[in-house]
Amino acid sequence: MPGAIYAEGLVKTFGDVRALDGVDIDVPEGTVLGLLGPNGAGKTTAVRVLTTLLRPDRGRAEVAGIDVLERPDDVRRAIGLSGQFAAVDEYLTGRENLTMVGRLYQMGAKEAKARAGELLDRFHLADAGDRPAKTYSGGMRRRLDLAAALVVSPPVMFMDEPTTGLDPRNRQQLWDVIQELVAGGTTLLLTTQYLEEADHLAHDICVVDHGRVIARGTSDQLKAQTGGERVEVVVHTPEQLGTADEVLRGFGKGASKIEPHTRKITVPVTGGAKLLAEVIRELDLRGVEMDDVGLRRPTLDDVFISLTGHAAETPAEGEGEGAGAGDGDGTADGDAAAAGAAGRGRGRRKRGKKAADQGGERRAAREAAK
Numbered sequence: 324m325p326g327a328i329y330a331e332g333l334v335k336t337f338g339d340v341r342a343l344d345g346v347d348i349d350v351p352e353g354t355v356l357g358l359l360g361p362n363g364a365g366k367t368t369a370v371r372v373l374t375t376l377l378r379p380d381r382g383r384a385e386v387a388g389i390d391v392l393e394r395p396d397d398v399r400r401a402i403g404l405s406g407q408f409a410a411v412d413e414y415l416t417g418r419e420n421l422t423m424v425g426r427l428y429q430m431g432a433k434e435a436k437a438r439a440g441e442l443l444d445r446f447h448l449a450d451a452g453d454r455p456a457k458t459y460s461g462g463m464r465r466r467l468d469l470a471a472a473l474v475v476s477p478p479v480m481f482m483d484e485p486t487t488g489l490d491p492r493n494r495q496q497l498w499d500v501i502q503e504l505v506a507g508g509t510t511l512l513l514t515t516q517y518l519e520e521a522d523h524l525a526h527d528i529c530v531v532d533h534g535r536v537i538a539r540g541t542s543d544q545l546k547a548q549t550g551g552e553r554v555e556v557v558v559h560t561p562e563q564l565g566t567a568d569e570v571l572r573g574f575g576k577g578a579s580k581i582e583p584h585t586r587k588i589t590v591p592v593t594g595g596a597k598l599l600a601e602v603i604r605e606l607d608l609r610g611v612e613m614d615d616v617g618l619r620r621p622t623l624d625d626v627f628i629s630l631t632g633h634a635a636e637t638p639a640e641g642e643g644e645g646a647g648a649g650d651g652d653g654t655a656d657g658d659a660a661a662a663g664a665a666g667r668g669r670g671r672r673k674r675g676k677k678a679a680d681q682g683g684e685r686r687a688a689r690e691a692a693k
């Protein structure tokens with residue numbers, strides 16, 4: 324049986340760019356899928372297709388057992404979305420924003436107000452609750468946007484880079500909220516560029532790059548797939564990086580990674596502690612002074628590098644203009660349900676056109692809230 328979020332062969336092109344190039348997804352009910360990938364990988368595009376905001380060129384998808392293309396309105400009623408680009412209404416206060424969303428979901432005035440109060444407390448926004456959102460900091464907006472996605476407790480949630488821009492305390496706190504939600508039975512698809520986040524929150528991880536799922540599994544499975552351990556050496560001076568790299572490559576089972584700013588070299592190996600001893604002897608023999616040396620299991624970062632040849636958290640050249648609402652397919656335009664459920668997002672990178680498009684969604688939402 325397909326999971327609570329299911330997609331098969333999704334393809335979406337924008338001109339020459341294949342944003343989705345045959346993506347399959349299956350998220351069992353009550354679990355978290357982490358969609359992990361660098362800028363421009365196709366994460367937001369996948370979320371937009373699954374949340375009915377964008378029609379794929381090919382493929383099909385079901386959310387909560389409902390066909391996304393055939394019954395988008397029903398899908399919208401079953402989901403919550405916190406988009407990558409928060410679109411809280413600047414001129415309303417935090418409390419009014421949340422109350423408005425409650426009203427959009429047919430809550431009574433009193434209930435909507437009470438729910439808004441609860442969420443303001445939960446996201447540490449109570450003190451700022453009666454100020455217009457335009458006076459909020461980036462992190463506060465992000466939290467308000469996430470709170471808005473939780474006004475009703477939909478069975479399926481989508482969060483597009485939920486913790487980007489949050490400070491460590493607020494990130495941790497959001498992780499707690501997410502874990503509570505999932506413990507309560509919510510199915511969640513979240514996108515992230517943070518390996519640590521996927522590691523911490525996701526039951527299953529799909530690594531995406533260039534619109535394709537290039538690996539999937541639990542964090543442990545992905546790490547095991549990358550194989551072996553890593554020898555990590557921190558040399559005493561940057562001048563020694565070259566020699567140390569030569570030595571390590573001699574022992575390595577794959578490409579080495581050099582981080583000049585921390586004077587660290589990492590290389591995949593097999594052979595455990597015995598091999599480590601040999602590496603240390605050889606480095607010593609070649610006169611390399613070491614500040615630190617050790618053996619560790621692969622991280623998700625290593626997985627990513629071995630799969631894609633580049634790090635996950637470094638934006639790829641010429642990409643990273645996140646998905647806009649401006650592709651002109653009109654699936655979401657002026658649709659109040661979509662605006663409430665899914666029209667939130669944040670102008671983190673590219674404000675102009677997006678802000679204008681979302682203005683329309685917000686106006687529709689405000690009308691509907693009256």
Ligand SMILES: Nc1ncnc2c1ncn2[C@@H]1O[C@H](COP(=O)(O)OP(=O)(O)OP(=O)(O)O)[C@@H](O)[C@H]1O
Pocket residue numbers: 337340341342360361362363364365366367368369407516642643644645646647648649650
């Ligand atoms: N509306 C659009 N018009 C044209 N190209 C688009 C549009 N939306 C996305 N793209 C392109 O599709 C590709 C995938 O974009 P997408 O926003 O899905 O990436 P992402 O994985 O969410 O990246 P990020 O981590 O930067 O948010 C990118 O090359 C992007 O430029």
Ligand SMILES: [Mg+2]
Pocket residue numbers: 366367368407483645646
């Ligand atoms: Mg994105």
